[in-house]
Amino acid sequence: MKNLSLLFVALPIVLLVCACKETVPTDLTRNALIPHPREVTAGGEAFRISGRTRISYQDPALTKNAGILAGIIGELSDLEVETENFSDGTKRNRIHLLIEAGDHGLEGYRMRIEKRRMVISAPGPEGIYRGITTFGQMIAVGGVDLSSSGNDDSISGNDDSISSNDASISSNDVRISGNNILVPTGEIRDWPEYSYRGTMLDVSRHFFAPGIVKRYIDQLTLYKLNYLHLHLADDQGWRIEIKSWPKLTSIGGSTEVGGGEGGFYTQEEYRDLVAYAAERYITIVPEIDMPGHTNAALASYADLNCDGVARELYTGTRVGFSTLCTDKEITYRFVNDVVREISEMTPGPYFHMGGDESHVTELPDYIYFVNRVREIVRSHGKTMMGWDEISHADLSEGDIAQYWASSANAERAVEKGARLLISPAQKCYLDMKYDSTTALGLNWAAYIEVDDAYNWQPVTLDEGIGRDDILGIESPLWAETIETLDDIEYLAFPRLIGHAEIGWSSPLDLSWENYHDRLQAHGPLLDRLGVNYYRSDRVW
């Protein structure tokens, strides 16, 4: 409770009441978990984690997970829990991490909390990790009285088995007191609705140093997001070192919106970011936007322009004025080198080729270009992603179109056999202002308050788009108006948390009233983590 000492100074009466009698949390269904888990059953008792409890992992592949779990417990209490590699999954006073087959993919997990032990099991380390993040929320946020929201139906608790004395339960259902953590018993079975739950960070309009991106990654993983799409090149800046085309960064990376000094990731820094994300079970999706949004490249190499004249660097915020020369062969040598070098550093399955707002590329040229890029991307072993305009080209099964603006484009992509990443600007764009008073951001698509960001579903967006057409959901954060980590956090949080729930939870469990109460309970956690989130008066 290290960081919560102030709370007790502020609430002496609560402290007095709590000092007389230890409150035993026994109702697992009250935990304010986000995303909402699939199935929660209360056991009616409590498991005590103390100095003698150990984390016991059955498989060496779970060593890292055991360390992460011990770290979370250590951060939230005074406990230094030891870890051990042990195959007996029944021992008492243990938090067991077990590999166990399941029916719900690699991210599905099961958590069984009994009076004398608890078990987190999954088909592999990724699912165990998702379970650990749930456990982390249980002890960091605790419980909340969700009955006031009138949505208890949406929590599949087994009421019959609850024998808790309600009068003894205050609003926090998991108790931490120095060297003891009490966790309510019961069972959670959980798995994601969509296998792709992501956010995009535009590092081109303003450059964000690796340390900032890592901090953002830390925050994404709290809410089970598993993809981070980096928008690495646009008119205002080229942000990734390409060894075979060095001027892309020495010239193209030298500025940003407003004329600041810009910057770029060396290949070493990019690899390090990819590894950092992978440690947290987040896959990086690199994007090089083309044939439009390419002024930084066109300023770096004259040959990429149809007239052979290098463009001036651009530090404004207009879009749609630049294009690679689609009928020059050097353009495809360039694209091939870029896709090859980036793909070699990117273990994830996707390469995003942009393709949006190419307003000065003739449509037949655009189609020809996207078709050729698609072949290049495939030749380097990657699946092509692109903004919804790519549906004009020859898409087929395996390609991914990112629905941001046009349902006609999205439907055309589906008709051609592609699947969709759902990012409608009116709901998902994290760079949209919350309301007319928000200092940061834009408003061309909408004002998006916290409830607006939550109150929609990918499957009901468009009649022509069915569940099977959808790969997942992604929330883009464009960076024309933002320059710091504080700015990123202000626009992303808490809207992104709602998107994370839409991506993970059962559509039947999505209810603003219920989510509202859980999100409210996450405020103190975000405060403690120092996240500069928007304190919407619709929530806090």
Ligand code: TNX
């Ligand atoms: C549209 S979204 C764009 C971006 C801008 C964004 C600002 C998309 C595919 N293109 O170039 O940054 O609006 O909200």
